[in-house]
C-alpha cells in the first residue's frame with residue numbers, strides 16, 4: 001500500500017485510453033435498449049416493448065430481491081426504491097456493509113476491517129460522501145521509510161530514489177499494457193516488465209548495480225499490497241485494468257462508518273431486510289414462461305421476486321457455480337472463473353505511544369517515521385518468516401489530533417495472508433491470537449526508530465487481525481484482480497456486468513464495476529447504481545442518462 005495515486009493517463013491521452021472510454025460508456029443502458037429495440041421515453045407502448053414477464057406486472061410495484069447488503073446492494077436498493085420498486089435485501093450476515101465493516105481495536109477506537117482508502121478524489125462519489133458526512137481523511141507528506149533486508153533503515157534520500165523509480169516503472173507498465181494489451185502474452189507478469197526496465201534503467205556494470213537491482217526487486221513486491229497477490233502473478237496484459245480514478249489516494253482516518261450509514265439509509269428506512277439468510281439457489285425462467293424468480297435459502301425458504309440482483313463477492317460465485325438454475329451460460333461461468341480474487345489482510349497493532357515518532361515531531365529529523373514503512377525481504381526473522389516475505393505498514397499517528405492513533409497497520413497478501421490467517425484461526429482465545437501476532441510482528445516494529453525493548457511505550461496494547469480468507473460470505477478473500485494467464489479480462493468483466501436481464505438475473509459488486517474502479521468501494525457503489533437504473537429502465541421508468549461522470 002502506498003498513498004501514491006494509481007492513475008497514469010493524462011487528460012490528453014484519455015481519448016485513446018480503454019479505461020477512460022469504458023468509464024464514459026458506463027451506462028449499461030445500451031444493453032437494455034438493445035432488448036427493447038426502442039427508446040424508452042415513456043411515450044411508447046411499454047407493455048409491448050418490455051419482456052412478457054415484466055409486462056404482466058406493470059399494474060403493481062415490481063418486487064426485487066437483492067442478495068447481499070454490501071455497498072453495491074445498498075446503492076442498488078436506493079435507486080430502485082426511488083423508482084417505486086419493492087425491495088427485499090437478503091443478507092447472509094447479521095449486519096449490513098459486507099466488506100465495509102468496522103471493529104473495535106482498543107476501547108472507543110474503531111478501525112476498518114475492509115477498505116481504508118478512497119482511491120482517487122476526482123469525480124468519485126465516495127469522496128463526495130466523505131465530504132458530505134464530514135468523514136476525516138488523511139494523507140502523508142513524508143516519503144516511504146524503507147528498511148533493508150538486514151533490518152537497517154535506508155537513508156531517506158536513498159529510499160526516495162528507489163521509491164520514485166518503482167512508481168516510474170509502474171507508470172511505464174500501465175502505458176505499455178494499455179498500448180500493447182492485444183499482443184502481450186497472457187503469461188507475462190508485471191515482474192517480467194519490471195525486470196526488463198531495471199536492466200534498462202540500471203545497466204549491469206553501472207556502480208552498485210547488483211545491490212540496486214536487489215533492492216528494486218524487493219521493492220517491486222510491494223505491488224502485492226495493492227491487489228492482494230504477488231507481483232509475479234500480476235497479469236501484464238491486463239495490468240491496465242488496475243488503473244484507478246485520478247486525484248489523490250486518501251486514508252479514511254475516522255473509518256468508512258458514516259459513508260456506509262449514508263449509503264444504507266434509504267434501504268434501512270424503506271426496504272425489507274432478511275438478515276442471517278444465506279441464499280443457495282436462484283431459479284430463473286426465460287421471459288416467455290412468465291414465471292417469477294425463486295430465491296432459495298439455506299434454511300429451506302423459497303422467496304419469489306420479479307427480478308434478482310446478486311451481489312455476492314466474486315470469490316463466493318467462484319465457489320458456488322451450481323447456485324443458478326438453469327446453469328449460467330458458458331461464457332458467463334467462464335468469466336467468473338477467469339478473473340482473480342485476491343487475499344489482502346490487515347493487522348492493526350496499537351501502542352500507548354507512537355514510539356517511532358521523534359519527540360519534537362520534526363519532519364527533518366531522520367529518526368522521525370511518518371506514513372509508509374516497507375521492510376524488505378527480512379533476513380533477520382528467518383525462524384518465523386523463512387520465506388522472507390516483505391512487511392508493509394502504515395503508521396496512523398501522524399494525522400490531525402482528532403483522528404491520529406498510536407497504531408501500526410500491517411498489510412499482508414498472498415502466501416503470507418494464507419499462513420497468518422490459518423495460524424491465527426488455530427488459536428482458541430483472543431489473548432493467544434494477540435500474543436502470536438505481537439511475536440510475529442515484533443522483528444519488524446522493533447526495527448523502527450526509538451524502539452526500546454524495556455520501554456512500556458514499545459509494548460503493544462491492542463491488536464486486530466482480519467480474517468477475510470476464512471470468511472465464506474466474503475468469498476474467502478478480498479477483491480477481484482487480474483492474474484497471469486488471463487486471456488480476455490475486459491470481456492470477462494463486461495460479461496459479468498451484463499448479467500442475464502432476459503431472465504431477470506443481474507449481477508452487481510466490485511467485480512462488475514467500470515474498469516477504473518474495479519475492486520473498490522467506488523466500483524461497488526457504481527455497479528449497484530447501474531443495475532438499479534437498468535432494472536428501472538427495463539420497467540419503463542425514466543432514469544437519468546448517466547451513471548458515472
Ligand SMILES: Cc1cc2nc3c(=O)[nH]c(=O)nc-3n(C[C@H](O)[C@H](O)[C@H](O)COP(=O)(O)OP(=O)(O)OC[C@H]3O[C@@H](n4cnc5c(N)ncnc54)[C@H](O)[C@@H]3O)c2cc1C
Nearest residue numbers: 068070071072092098099115116117279509510520521524
Ligand atoms: C482487506 C480489504 C481491504 C480493502 N481496501 C479497500 C480500500 O482501501 N479502498 C477501496 O475502495 N476498496 C477496498 N476494498 C474493497 C472493497 O471493500 C470492496 O470493493 C467493496 O466493499 C465490495 O462491495 P460489494 O457490495 O461488491 O461486496 P460486499 O461488501 O462483499 O457485499 C456482498 C454482501 O453479500 C453477502 N452475501 C454473500 N453471499 C451471500 C449469500 N449467498 N446469501 C446472502 N448474502 C450473501 C455478504 O455477506 C455481503 O454483505 C478492500 C477490501 C478488503 C477485504
